[in-house]
Amino acid sequence: MPRLIDHDERDRVIAAAAFAVLERDGLAALSVRRVAAEAGLAVASLRRAFPTQHALRVHCFELIRSRATDRVRSLSGSGIPLGVAVLSELLPLDAPRRLELSAQLQLMILALTDPGLRKTASTLHGDVRRACDAVAVEVGLTRPPAELHAFLDGLALHVLTEPTAVTPEEAVALLERYLTENSTRRDGLDDGPHGP
Missing domain, CATH: 1.10.10.60 (Homeodomain-like)
Structure with missing residues (x-):
């Protein structure tokens, strides 16, 4: 058999x-x-x-997307603590997430010149943008969600490329400070929309 x-x-x-x-x-x-x-x-x-090599690359993109989505969907809570938790799942704060981001960045660069990967790369980018949009609503962000997305991308790049300059703990603290300083919700306990 x-x-x-x-x-x-x-x-x-x-x-x-x-x-x-x-x-x-x-x-x-x-x-x-x-x-x-x-x-x-x-x-x-x-x-x-x-x-094909293309099929393998697309699979890598899809796996990165699936892993991040599963992590975010498993979260609960509300307000700033939930916003920090959601966005932290998109930062390279541990070995598996560092590996995912390293792979994602390399594949995104390839997608600039590979039309076959552009749609998959765009979908993954859109997922991050939708997470930022949802967090913006959750915390009552006073800044545009696009700014939050740019802040998150920059922070992720710094953590990935300069891990001794920005530790995971410092990255989470920076994220929390950004959301707190630009939010209408201060304690994360008041009622409002819940979950990204």
Whole structure:
């Protein structure tokens, strides 16, 4: 009897290998052959799941999006504490999120010249913008949500590229200060819209 393949587990292994290749060796090294070697799979096996390099790249984008969405949806609370929690999930505050952001940035750069990746990159960017829009409503932000998005992107880049200059704790404190100083809600306890 043929052995059953757990496709979800195989896809997770492949994505983890792809992220590792991106982080360690950069975008130029993201090939089906290199990812298969990293995952300990035969190239033919990986090609069945992702027949092209493009399919592998799209899968990486989709996995980053899915992971962030799942983390944000698991949150509860209201006001500024919820806003900080939501946006913190989009910052590279631990190893898995650092890896996701590193992969995402490299794929976003590629999407500038690869029309096949543009839609996927735009969807991921739109998700972050919608999270910022929802947080803006949740905290009664007095600044435009686009400014919050820019602040978040800049903070994420600083944490990723200069981890000793901006620690995860400092990043969360900066985020909380930004929301508090630009919010109509001070204590996070008053009634209002809940959840992004």
